[in-house]
Amino acid sequence: MYLVLFLIFGGLCVAGALNLLFQRHPINSALSLIVVMSSLAVLYLLLGAEFLAAAQVIVYSGAIMVLFTFVIMLLNAGREERTHGSKAAYAIGIPGAAALLGALVYIFLSNGDLLGPTLLGASWVVPTVFSATLFRDLLLPFEVTSVLLLVAILGAVALARKEH
Amino acid sequence: MEVSFWFFVLISILKVIIVTGILLTAVAYTVLLERKVVGRIQNRWGPSRVGPFGLLQPLADGIKLFLKEDLMPTNVYKPLFIAAPIIALGCALISISMIPFGANIQYHGVDLFQISDVNIGLLVILGITSIGVYGVALSGWSSNNKYSLLGALRASAQVISYELALGLSLVGVILRTGSFRLRDIVDVQSTHGLLSWNFFGGWQFVAFFIYIMAAFAETNRTPFDLPEAESELTAGYHTEYSSMKFAMFFMAEYANMITVGCLATLLFFGGWCSPFGHIFQPYGGIWAAAIMPVFWFVLKVFCFLFLYIWVRGTLPRFRYDQLMGFGWKVLMPLAIANIIVTSFCLAYRAA
Amino acid sequence: MFSGSVVPVSWYLILSAILFSIGVAAFLIKRNIITVFMSIELMLNAVNLAFIVFAHRWHQVGGQIFVLFVMVVAAAEAAVGLAIIIAVFRARNTLNVDQVDLMKL
Numbered sequence: 001m002y003l004v005l006f007l008i009f010g011g012l013c014v015a016g017a018l019n020l021l022f023q024r025h026p027i028n029s030a031l032s033l034i035v036v037m038s039s040l041a042v043l044y045l046l047l048g049a050e051f052l053a054a055a056q057v058i059v060y061s062g063a064i065m066v067l068f069t070f071v072i073m074l075l076n077a078g079r080e081e082r083t084h085g086s087k088a089a090y091a092i093g094i095p096g097a098a099a100l101l102g103a104l105v106y107i108f109l110s111n112g113d114l115l116g117p118t119l120l121g122a123s124w125v126v127p128t129v130f131s132a133t134l135f136r137d138l139l140l141p142f143e144v145t146s147v148l149l150l151v152a153i154l155g156a157v158a159l160a161r162k163e164h
Numbered sequence: 165m166e167v168s169f170w171f172f173v174l175i176s177i178l179k180v181i182i183v184t185g186i187l188l189t190a191v192a193y194t195v196l197l198e199r200k201v202v203g204r205i206q207n208r209w210g211p212s213r214v215g216p217f218g219l220l221q222p223l224a225d226g227i228k229l230f231l232k233e234d235l236m237p238t239n240v241y242k243p244l245f246i247a248a249p250i251i252a253l254g255c256a257l258i259s260i261s262m263i264p265f266g267a268n269i270q271y272h273g274v275d276l277f278q279i280s281d282v283n284i285g286l287l288v289i290l291g292i293t294s295i296g297v298y299g300v301a302l303s304g305w306s307s308n309n310k311y312s313l314l315g316a317l318r319a320s321a322q323v324i325s326y327e328l329a330l331g332l333s334l335v336g337v338i339l340r341t342g343s344f345r346l347r348d349i350v351d352v353q354s355t356h357g358l359l360s361w362n363f364f365g366g367w368q369f370v371a372f373f374i375y376i377m378a379a380f381a382e383t384n385r386t387p388f389d390l391p392e393a394e395s396e397l398t399a400g401y402h403t404e405y406s407s408m409k410f411a412m413f414f415m416a417e418y419a420n421m422i423t424v425g426c427l428a429t430l431l432f433f434g435g436w437c438s439p440f441g442h443i444f445q446p447y448g449g450i451w452a453a454a455i456m457p458v459f460w461f462v463l464k465v466f467c468f469l470f471l472y473i474w475v476r477g478t479l480p481r482f483r484y485d486q487l488m489g490f491g492w493k494v495l496m497p498l499a500i501a502n503i504i505v506t507s508f509c510l511a512y513r514a515a
Numbered sequence: 516m517f518s519g520s521v522v523p524v525s526w527y528l529i530l531s532a533i534l535f536s537i538g539v540a541a542f543l544i545k546r547n548i549i550t551v552f553m554s555i556e557l558m559l560n561a562v563n564l565a566f567i568v569f570a571h572r573w574h575q576v577g578g579q580i581f582v583l584f585v586m587v588v589a590a591a592e593a594a595v596g597l598a599i600i601i602a603v604f605r606a607r608n609t610l611n612v613d614q615v616d617l618m619k620l
Binding site: 027031034038041050051053054055057058061062063066067069070072073074126127128 | 244283284287288290291292293294295297298301302304305313316317320321323324327331342343344
C-alpha cells in the first residue's frame with residue numbers, strides 16, 4: 001500500500017515537473033507545478049510530516065502559486081517564443097542537468113544500504129512536538145523570519161506601486 | 165479494535181456516498197431556502213408553483229439545467245475551461261469529508277458520523293478551500309472574456325487577502341484547544357452546554373466576527389460578491405458558462421456555504437453539543453444519544469445558512485477599495501489583537 | 516492497517532534529485548521570466564523533500580523546521596520577485612528574459 005502510494009504520487013511529481021519543462025504557455029507550467037506541489041504534500045504525509053503537508057498545500061499551492069497565476073492573468077502572458085538565449089541553454093543546460101542527475105543518482109544508489117528504509121508511521125511528528133521545538137528552541141530564527149516577511153511586504157509594495 | 169481492511173474500505177465508500185447525497189440535496193434546498201427567504205424579505209412569495217409550497221422547485225431546476233444545451237464558446241481555452249468547474253465543485257465537496265456531524269459513535273471500530281477523522285482536520289479544510297480558488301481563477305482566464313477575467317482577478321485577490329484574516333481568526337480557538345482535530349475542538353466545548361462554547365465561554369466572539377466576515381468573502385457572497393457583481397461584470401467569472409458547467413459553479417458556491425456553516429458551528433458554537441449541557445443526556449436511551457447530536461448540529465448549521473441569506477437580502481455590496489481596506493486594515497489587525505489577548509489570558513490562567 | 520511495505524530512503528532522494536535536475540533544466544531553457552521563477556520554486560521543493568526524508572530517517576524535527584523556514588523565505592521571495600516582474604513588464608512590455616538584458620532603457 002505504502003509502495004503504491006509512493007509510486008503514484010512520485011510519478012505524478014515527475015510527470016508534473018516534466019510538463020512544466022515542456023509546456024510553452026506559462027499558465028500550463030504553473031498548473032503542472034501545482035500538481036507537483038500537491039503530490040509532494042502527500043509524500044510529506046507519508047513521511048510523517050503532517051503539519052508540513054498541510055502547510056505545503058496552504059502556503060505553496062494555495063498562496064504562492066495563486067500569486068503566480070494571478071500575475072500570469074494580470075500581465076496576460078502569452079506563449080513564450082524561443083530566442084537566441086535558449087539555443088545556448090539547450091547545448092549546456094540539458095547535458096549539465098543530466099550530468100547532475102546522473103551523479104546524484106549514482107551516489108544515492110551506491111549508498112542505498114547505508115541510508116536504510118523509510119517506514120510508514122515510524123517517525124510521526126505531531127504539530128505539538130513541531131511547535132514546541134519551533135517556539136522554544138528556535139524562537140529567535142522564527143522571529144527573524146517574521147522580520148523578513150515584513151521587509152518583503154514593504155519591498156513588494158514599494159516595487160509594485162506606480163511612481164507619481 | 166483492529167478493523168479488517170476491506171470492511172473499512174466498504175464502510176468508507178458507503179459513508180462517502182451517503183454524505184455526498186445528503187450534501188447535494190442540502191445544496192438544492194439551500195437554493196430554494198434562499199429564494200424563499202429573499203422573496204419574503206423583498207415582500208414577494210418566491211417559488212411557489214412546483215409542488216406544495218414550491219418544495220419540488222430544486223428538482224425542476226435540476227432537470228432544466230441538465231437539459232440545457234452545453235455551449236462551448238469558440239475562443240475559450242478548452243482544457244482549462246472544462247477543468248475549472250470540476251476543480252471548484254471537487255474542492256467544495258471534498259472538504260465536507262473532515263466534518264464530524266455527530267457524537268463519536270463507533271460501529272465495529274468505524275466512526276459513523278464522520279468520513280475521516282484526521283489529526284489536522286482544520287488545516288486540511290483550509291488547504292482544500294485555498295485550492296478551490298483555482299476553479300474561479302482559471303474559469304475567468306480560460307473564458308477569454310474581459311468580464312470573466314476581471315471577475316477572476318477580483319476573486320483571487322479577494323480570496324488571498326481574506327484567507328489571511330480567516331486563518332488568523334482560528335488561532336484563538338486552536339490555542340484554547342491545543343489541537344487541529346475537529347473532534348477535540350468540540351470536546352473542549354462540551355462540558356457546560358452554552359456556557360462553554362467558544363463563542364460565549366471562550367470569549368472568542370471577536371474571532372467569530374472576523375471568521376464570518378472572512379468566510380463571506382471566501383465564498384463570494386454578498387456583501388463581498390464583487391467577483392460576480394451582475395451590475396458591473398454581467399456574471400463575473402462564469403459569464404461564458406452554461407448548462408451543467410454553470411450548475412457546478414452554483415453548487416460549489418452553496419456547498420462552500422454549507423461547509424463554512426459547519427466549520428463555524430464546530431469551532432465557535434459547540435458542534436453537535438446541546439446548548440443545555442448534559443441535563444437531558446440520561447433520557448431517551450441509545451438512539452437519542454445518537455440522533456440528538458446530529459439534530460443540534462443540523463439546527464446550528466441551518467441558522468448559519470439563514471444568516472447568510474438574511475445578510476444577502478439586507479446589505480448592499482462593498483466597493484472594491486473598501487473591500488481590500490476592510491480586509492487588510494480592519495480584520496487582520498483585529499485578528500492579531502485577538503490572538504495576543506487570547507494567548508495572554510491562557511498564559512495567565514495557566515500560571 | 517496500511518503498514519507492511521517499505522520504501523528505501525534512496526528512492527525518495529532520487530525523486531528529489533530528478534525534480535531538482537528538471538528544475539535546473541527548466542531554469543536554463545525557459546525564456547519566460549515567470550516560468551524561470553517557477554523553476555526556482557520547483558528546485559526549492561525538491562530540496563524540501565530531501566530535508567523531510569532525512570528528518571524522517573534520523574527522527575529529527577530540525578529538518579522539518581528548516582522546511583518551514585524555506586517555505587517562509589519562498590513566500591517572501593515570491594512576493595518580491597513577482598513585484599519585480601510586474602515592474603519590469605511595465606518598463607519593457609515583455610516577459611522574455613533575453614529582451615531585458617540591458618542595464619538601461
